[in-house]
Amino acid sequence: MATYEYQPRTGELSGDEFEAQTEAFLNDLDQRITAFLGQYASAIAEVNLRLGNLEGQMQGALTTLGSLGVRMDDAEAAIQKLQTRANGHDQSISAINSDINGINQDITAIENSIDTIEDSISNIQDTLDVVNANLPPNGLISLVNTTGNLPTGWVACDGTDGTPDLSAYATTPLRYVRKAVAGA
Known part of the structure; x- marks a missing residue:
């Protein structure tokens, strides 16, 4: 299939020109939506990977805590070490929450772009209806x-x-x- 570049122009269009420009616009729209969805999917996969790593680290910390059978002095030192590690996990959770907030903003921007594109398609269809029917x-x-x-x-x-x-x-x-x- 030939590749068209959507270039709006003024004046009346032949049926073939209008169809070619509409097809080019819709193909470009499809490519942009696919690109947006591709970016969104990779960001979610990255967040899921980081959450899985964090769960593994936290499970390791809980196992370590459960297996401690040392004296009280040694237990206090171990608890101190675990608190330090937990603070690091809190920072990791904060970073993940920040990533999720960024992804939510990206999703909102994508939704707004899709709404704008849908409005453009509706306007083209309205123009086509006027030319063909009225x-x-x-x-x-x-x-x-x-x-x-x-x-x-x-x-x-x-x-x-x-x-x-x-x-x-x-x-x-x-x-x-x-x-x-x-x-x-």
């Missing part, structure tokens, strides 16, 4: 046509088929066209 049968549009073939259901405004002759007002590849009228 153009009156005798309404004229300008069409850049490099193939010479008109889209199905459209006729050139060249003085034939009951159309006005507007060919003097446009140069190739620009043509004025209107929806075909049944029975004309």
Whole structure:
């Protein structure tokens, strides 16, 4: 499949141009969403790994504490060492909480980006609906046509088929066209 780059432009678009630009926009949107989700998944995996390591360290500390069978003086020294290690774990937990807060902010930013992209898609669909459904049968549009073939259901405004002759007002590849009228 060809790669398109979405570049909005002003003026009327042919059906093929509008479809190509819409397809390019949707492909770009899909790639951006996939990239956002990929970043999010790796951050969660990293947090889970750090939590697993922390649980292992804490389990080791609890096992050490349960197996102490030394005199009271030795127990006090061991408790002091464990308190120092626990403080280190508190710092690790604080770091993980900070990472989680950062991930939550990233998630919010991703959700906001998705909302913006969904709004853009909705606006494109609304514009397409207006062009396809609300153009009156005798309404004229300008069409850049490099193939010479008109889209199905459209006729050139060249003085034939009951159309006005507007060919003097446009140069190739620009043509004025209107929806075909049944029975004309």
